[in-house]
Amino acid sequence: MIPEMVKNAAGRLVPTVINGEKHPPYQGVGKYKPRGRKAAPPVASCADYPSDGNKVVKDIKSALKKCGLRDGMTISTHHHFRNGDLVANRIFDAAAEMGVKDLRWFPSASFPCHAPIIEHLESGVVHHIEGSMNGPLGDYCSEGRMRGTAILRSHGGRYQAVQDGEVHIDIAVIAAPAADPFGNATGDRGPSACGLLGFALADSQYADKVIIVTDNLIPFPCIPWQIHGNYVDCVVVMDKVGEPEKIVSGTTQITKSPDRLLIAEYAAGFVAEAGIMRDGFSFQAGAGGTALSFAIFLAEMMRESGVKARFIRGGSTQYLVRMLEEGLTDYILDGQTFDLEGVRSMRENPGHVNTSPFTSYNYHGKGNFASMVDAVVLGATEVDVNFNANVVTHSDGRLLHGIGGWQNCLFSKCTILPIPSFRNRIPVIVDEVTTLCGPGELIDVVVTERGIAINPRRKDLLKKMAGSSLPIVDIHDLKSEVEDICGGKATPPKTDDKIIAAIKWVDGTVIDCVYAVNG
């Protein structure tokens, strides 16, 4: 059945009904105004909880029973353990043993380690997954094999959806590297330390029932309490909640590719020459090889110029930690943690400040941090000549990546995409992106190994960079050059008319959708 489709403000055909529920189409940046009130979880009473604060129950199944798990419910998890998560599969194994069906899994993201969920999708225990799907689950979904439609949201969009009541979580299961029997929990210590637990914040605040699962039960109080025990119904102790070596990579590698290094250097140079790098400025860069190299180049330029940042937005890495320790920034505002050095520093250095999708990214708040960041450096799978960008599919149409905080970060004062101009001889600069994730009006600069394209809307930046030694180019010229190298445009994806995923904008509207691929 093809749902009713409308053309949204970005000119994309999108469904208005997804999994039986209405979703508004994208109306433009800042145009859709919510009118409702926030989700209202049930009022609890201390009389129903043990007065000694001990909420420990014997295992996940007991906890799910106690929380009233039944057919059709929504269970949420977080992805701070990334590909080392050992908890999510156990939840659905327990649900299967209980004979429960048609669950909606609402992870903040899923990874290859969650491939066993496919079995539960096939058997009917899980109806569909709503959240990023990396690896086998993405393939499964892309092939049109999932019963429901996936809905992909940014980190901020996930908070927004829960806060606004768009997604009602029946039971949140929050895996924690340290917790006390009351349910206070933290991610920054313990054998499975992963840094933060912020992706589970909305879940703890808004779910009807909340279960903490830990392999490291400590006496009350668990300090810091990144998750408040006052939201928690029960605590389960497991042998191991995460495989540390897969949670974060011990040594995040900077890129060795000469092209990528050049891109990173161009991007850092741009930030310096455009006058963004000045005392008290701020920036955010991710954990990819190019982003890491950008941070290293920028740090060097800051040292040379004697410039100090007010804050850097993490994911912390060893490189950001070094900048903090060196005094190149007052603070690192962490949303997650990308390496073990980041976890250590976060635990020990008060210059790290824990943030969450609520503080940093929620578009349905009274402002958020993302728009205050002077420059953000992000990746993309495709960018088109109108600066629209894609992060979830490649040109083959296959769903490969989640959105992460990417959409939220676009609100930065200067959004820079340092990307190769082509990958595997397929152009990255295209006429029109396969899947629209970020509107061009929010993307200011595209930095490739073949030149830097500035969005014509940013006349201020164009003016500043006039006469620059950096190779400023027109994006159309860049595209032509790339097509010449690659021998033409990318082959259009082979898809059928089944919608396998909807892409949400930060305000809960549908900006695009993804179709099933053939073969």
Place this chain on the structure above:
Amino acid sequence: MIPEMVKNAAGRLVPTVINGEKHPPYQGVGKYKPRGRKAAPPVASCADYPSDGNKVVKDIKSALKKCGLRDGMTISTHHHFRNGDLVANRIFDAAAEMGVKDLRWFPSASFPCHAPIIEHLESGVVHHIEGSMNGPLGDYCSEGRMRGTAILRSHGGRYQAVQDGEVHIDIAVIAAPAADPFGNATGDRGPSACGLLGFALADSQYADKVIIVTDNLIPFPCIPWQIHGNYVDCVVVMDKVGEPEKIVSGTTQITKSPDRLLIAEYAAGFVAEAGIMRDGFSFQAGAGGTALSFAIFLAEMMRESGVKARFIRGGSTQYLVRMLEEGLTDYILDGQTFDLEGVRSMRENPGHVNTSPFTSYNYHGKGNFASMVDAVVLGATEVDVNFNANVVTHSDGRLLHGIGGWQNCLFSKCTILPIPSFRNRIPVIVDEVTTLCGPGELIDVVVTERGIAINPRRKDLLKKMAGSSLPIVDIHDLKSEVEDICGGKATPPKTDDKIIAAIKWVDGTVIDCVYAVNG
């Protein structure tokens, strides 16, 4: 008009309608079960807030206008500045200038410095005050001169009432010793440092509109952000928000009275002999002279026995800070701060952990910290032979004190009231308390200079203390002895039938009420 009265589970006649709204009568400890959902504040949009994060407006009146102040609204404030608050009066002065009428003022507590509000009560700008009233406002209310009825709640009860939607705050005004233009705010630093801002947490989370007022605007980010800017609508900079010397007393004094010292020593001895003082235990004591002396005696006993606490619940004082620095406790969990040494230590020592009425006291949460505390030491104005206690009125019936965290703390594993057996030749141990604030079943031990009375319900404690060197007495004998000394019972208060205040229990039910006094 006398409202409809019912006899509640404690045998007290209470109104069922207060200020035109229904309020359930007290039904017993843990008996009243809420059925609703939490209050749901409006969903905001970043599109309506400045993307550079600068929410500063020129003054309080502009902020109130921007927040849509109009007749009949509820404005809330916090009392972390205590008698040094310079903000609340300015709010109502501005409201008066704007010609607004019939406001409900919902402070977490009011102090003598707020006496100018009487003028606004008289002129009709303020309809009534809902919150503790100390000093002139208490007298004004006690004399039956306020148009509406006061409702007194504990710190936890105030959080509960806001969370449950029982009290809807239209505009929260949060005075802050440090804040950034986005509205992130903290109490632990700046010229008017007061320690915490936790009493304003519910206000920030649930009010429709939130205004931060500061005399110390710092660049984003204000760290720590005890109040999240993501809840804040606008920021006002004032010359001075609090008088530091009145916020906290620089030197909290231990008692010099031999009787009070004896009471404190008995209480500490009881905690030791009853086996409560053991490795990993916890306790809470306030800032009164007797409570401070109790902590000093207990610390000495801990040193002698080599016992270490897991946590102490503050209000921090120099004495608790010393215990933390000496290693006599792992943590101090602070709810507020009672002296400047406490504020300093909180800012510098990670052994302090900020708590709030949500974590510590909210009875409509999934548990709270209060019931996990091994022993709590509290004051009282009266205790009766059934261990019921009063903290808001004396035997003359005049409303003199707020409830503070007192009711919430009663859920401790052992609640101890170290009190003098009489004051000004008026017995403190009575047949029946003038105003019921705490049910006797939650009060375990009354410690006076004439002996220690253990609640007969606590057979375990009676057994443990059999053969103790401490003077264990029956509360009836204690009462007789005191009446002999004082020349009889206290004179009943001279009141008329006008109800001037309702006393809420921790679950939002009405446990008692207070009548107007004559002359």
